[in-house]
Amino acid sequence: MEVSKELNINKKTSVFRIIRNNYVNYRYWRKNWFCMNMMALTAPKTIFKGMFKYTWLYDLLKSNIMVDLYTNKRSGPNYDKVHMHLSFTIKSFSDMYKNALKNPDKVVIIQNMVPPQILHAMGLTSVVPEVAAVVLPKIDQFAGVRYLDAAESKGLPGDTCGLPRLTAGIALKKEVPIGSCIISSNLPCDGGLASYEVIQESIGNIPIYRLNVPYDFRNDESIDTYVEDLKGMIEFLEKNTDGKMNWDKLREVCRNYNKMVEIELERWELAKAEVPPVSNDALWFPHYFAFNVAVANKRLVKHHSKLLKMDKKAYKKGKICFEGMRYRTVMWNPPPSVYGHIWNWLERCWGVGSVMDLETYGVMEYVDTSTPDTMLKGLGRAYMWATMSKHTRGPAENMIGDLLRAVEEYKPDFVIYPAHMGCKNSMSLEALMKEECKKRKVPFCVFRYDLVDSRVTTRQQMREQINKFMIDVMKAEPLDSSLLTIDDTGEGHW
Amino acid sequence: MKKFFCGCDVGSTYTKCVILDDEEKIVSNATIRSKMDPCESARLVLLEAVKNADGIDDPKDFAYIVGTGYGRTQVELANENISEISCHAMGVHTVNPNIRTIIDIGGQDVKGINVGEDGSVIDFGMNDKCAAGTGRFFEIMASCFEMTLQEFSDLSLQAKKVVPITSQCSVFAETEVISLLAQKKPAADIAAGIQMSVAKRCFVMIKRVGLEEEVTVTGGCARNEGLILALEKCLKVKIVRLDVDPQLMGALGAAVFAYRKNLVKCSQK
Known part of the structure; x- marks a missing residue:
């Protein structure tokens, strides 16, 4: 009798949850379409023309398919947070491209990991070509193929990192909004540095400023050198654009950045809890967006405060980040862009929640806003010490040391290492990382993939590698065995 | 019954x-x-x-x-x-419970497996994206010499020195072997070079998993004595031969x- 009562309650709860989740899904679906339509309506002619010129804009319009892939059948606090963040990202991207298309003379093309805060303070619009390269394969795993082929046919080697190759491919097809100049840097790796030669040439030899971040970034002299370089960049921008440096505006941006750091550190603490209220892409995606792509403005701070509030609420109620979480993990390399929603599968198939990951776990320091020099120093440090830039350069201890600290702090049941076949830097450290984890009796799951090209390793091949690890090493039973093999070679399925 | x-x-x-x-x-x-x-x-x-x-x-x-x-x-x-x-892991444990590391060279993949005292899997690593170093690779190489796999293995054992094979890819290795044969390099030395190139590939993979003695080789390629000797040289361990067909x-x-x-x-x- 008692059991049947309980079952009845569960059934009611589950029906309620389905209705609620469907409502949440519908609400964000409508909101996302509204954002994209607003982008089109604000500058209809430009956007209409842009659709022909920049064919990836058409792929961006399929964003709601990506939202479905990320959120389909998920549960718990992660479901709401991922929905909310994806919607925020779609709105931000729509605004960024709308501004770029409406005011082309204000556009400056900047490489990923060039501080966008400085450009914002100068009244300029920054367009990061890598963003399209990261987002496109998430929406449609084959959306980047035409750009990869274009880059390879121009001689960019096929076995290097696909991200700069895809970015260069977009430029080679003349699909990067033309700006007044380019700012590139030697971060995060040599692949990115090399691709900007091609990008500059294909855009039409507009002026370029190359930030040269010292290789050994740990000492004060390096930071001073970088600050001088940033000042050179400001001078270059003032000369080549109509932007003027407004230090008060930069101070405001830095203050918002500091608020973001505060929020982020609180979220990290909550992820350490025995019953973590946040994990996977509910942790990774907001960090990636806020600290790699966006400029900290009031809207961003408000959005992240809301995410933190949801985390705290779940924590106080003892609510776990998703139903059926059985394993804590630390994901120690970027998740595959061609399988951006791998988190969904990890949750539903194996009950795996990543409570920390390489791209999130970086140096979070406050920027001293007292003088222009201290602000540049603070921002400089943030980017020199950022995830990826410190991991793909310098001694092995940068990447391994951080991993061991994350293992110590977040106590994972195992480490999951997505081995990006295009990243020779991290591949060379695989055996060392595995050895160190072994010493600490933390199993180490390796799955090979190509960041942006699912022709190299299909999504099912990625899943197979994780399945093998979960079955053979963790001796785990899947939560849902129908998810062990999925035919998702065509888009829209999963 | x-x-x-x-x-x-x-x-x-x-x-x-x-x-x-x-x-x-x-x-x-x-x-x-x-x-x-x-x-x-x-x-x-x-x-x-x-x-x-x-x-x-x-x-x-x-x-x-x-x-x-x-x-x-x-x-x-x-x-x-x-x-x-x-x-x-369980098969090897049944035949020899002292084995801690298995190198399984199958037809189209290579695996390194760490085995626990009870025959359970502690860790593993695998190469399944490239045919180099697999049974299929040896079939292609043996066909270059117009030999069976057994004859190819025996040939490599007669080598006086090892001709280095630089290529890691089955297709390019075939090209390299054909040009070495055309240069009239001793066939046995080339065969030994092929065995060594595969052994080196296994060495890298097994180092990732972690080498723990005792070590054995399973799969069809375990019958290739030339490869076993090359692995012993590379890994600097004695490979245990199993009593049952590996x-x-x-x-x-x-x-x-x-x-x-x-x-x-x-x-x-």
Whole structure:
């Protein structure tokens, strides 16, 4: 009798949850379409023309398919947070491209990991070509193929990192909004540095400023050198654009950045809890967006405060980040862009929640806003010490040391290492990382993939590698065995 | 009435079957070349193994069947399927419980497996994106010399020195070998170079997993004595030769699992 009562309650709860989740899904679906339509309506002619010129804009319009892939059948606090963040990202991207298309003379093309805060303070619009390269394969795993082929046919080697190759491919097809100049840097790796030669040439030899971040970034002299370089960049921008440096505006941006750091550190603490209220892409995606792509403005701070509030609420109620979480993990390399929603599968198939990951776990320091020099120093440090830039350069201890600290702090049941076949830097450290984890009796799951090209390793091949690890090493039973093999070679399925 | 237990390993190149009796002793085994249809391969190998066994006439009479290998889900009569990594570990543990590291060189992949004291998998690493270093690679190389795999292995043992083969890719290695033969380099030295290039590849993979003694090699390539010697040189360890055909380890492990699963099933009844 008692059991049947309980079952009845569960059934009611589950029906309620389905209705609620469907409502949440519908609400964000409508909101996302509204954002994209607003982008089109604000500058209809430009956007209409842009659709022909920049064919990836058409792929961006399929964003709601990506939202479905990320959120389909998920549960718990992660479901709401991922929905909310994806919607925020779609709105931000729509605004960024709308501004770029409406005011082309204000556009400056900047490489990923060039501080966008400085450009914002100068009244300029920054367009990061890598963003399209990261987002496109998430929406449609084959959306980047035409750009990869274009880059390879121009001689960019096929076995290097696909991200700069895809970015260069977009430029080679003349699909990067033309700006007044380019700012590139030697971060995060040599692949990115090399691709900007091609990008500059294909855009039409507009002026370029190359930030040269010292290789050994740990000492004060390096930071001073970088600050001088940033000042050179400001001078270059003032000369080549109509932007003027407004230090008060930069101070405001830095203050918002500091608020973001505060929020982020609180979220990290909550992820350490025995019953973590946040994990996977509910942790990774907001960090990636806020600290790699966006400029900290009031809207961003408000959005992240809301995410933190949801985390705290779940924590106080003892609510776990998703139903059926059985394993804590630390994901120690970027998740595959061609399988951006791998988190969904990890949750539903194996009950795996990543409570920390390489791209999130970086140096979070406050920027001293007292003088222009201290602000540049603070921002400089943030980017020199950022995830990826410190991991793909310098001694092995940068990447391994951080991993061991994350293992110590977040106590994972195992480490999951997505081995990006295009990243020779991290591949060379695989055996060392595995050895160190072994010493600490933390199993180490390796799955090979190509960041942006699912022709190299299909999504099912990625899943197979994780399945093998979960079955053979963790001796785990899947939560849902129908998810062990999925035919998702065509888009829209999963 | 005697009970029989079966392990069926549907590999990419060969399909293997091992039958155990109720005293956990091997009573029969069979190996056939894998067909296009894994289901058909499993059916044929079971019939072949049953034909060689006393006391069982029909594959339907097995008390428990475990399927393994890449085509494990296609073994129609299987009661369940278990991954080949676990089965290889269990098979080797049954034959020699002191083994801690297995290098499994299959037809189309290479694996390094760390085995625990109870035969469970501690860790593994694999190369399944490239044919270099697999059984298929050796088949291609042997065909360059117009030899069988056994003849190729024997040839490499006659080498006076090792000609380095630089290429890591099956296709380019073939080109390199053909040009070395055209340069009239001694065939035995080239064959030894091929064995060494594969051994070096295994060395890198096994270092990732972690080398722990004792070490053995399983899979069809374990019969290639030239490769075993090259691995011993590279890894600087003595490779343990197993008493049972190393190609059968996956099927044997599956049969052992079948035996144990049946015990659990009976005790639950």
